[in-house]
Amino acid sequence: MGNLFVQRCDLNVYSDILGTPDVFWDFDEYEVVYDKSRRYMDINRRVEILNQ
Numbered sequence: 001m002g003n004l005f006v007q008r009c010d011l012n013v014y015s016d017i018l019g020t021p022d023v024f025w026d027f028d029e030y031e032v033v034y035d036k037s038r039r040y041m042d043i044n045r046r047v048e049i050l051n052q
Helices: 002-014 028-040 043-050
Strands: none
Touching: 002 043, 028 043
């Protein structure tokens, strides 16, 4: 149970997965691919479930 809490904190505090990573300031042509990948892997829903 403690490991799950640590993973949740790491995801919410240290990860760019909740937003668009800064690398797309320089390579904005790849942001569309990133967004499609997030939708395909259902990242928002997975983060929601982890945060419950």
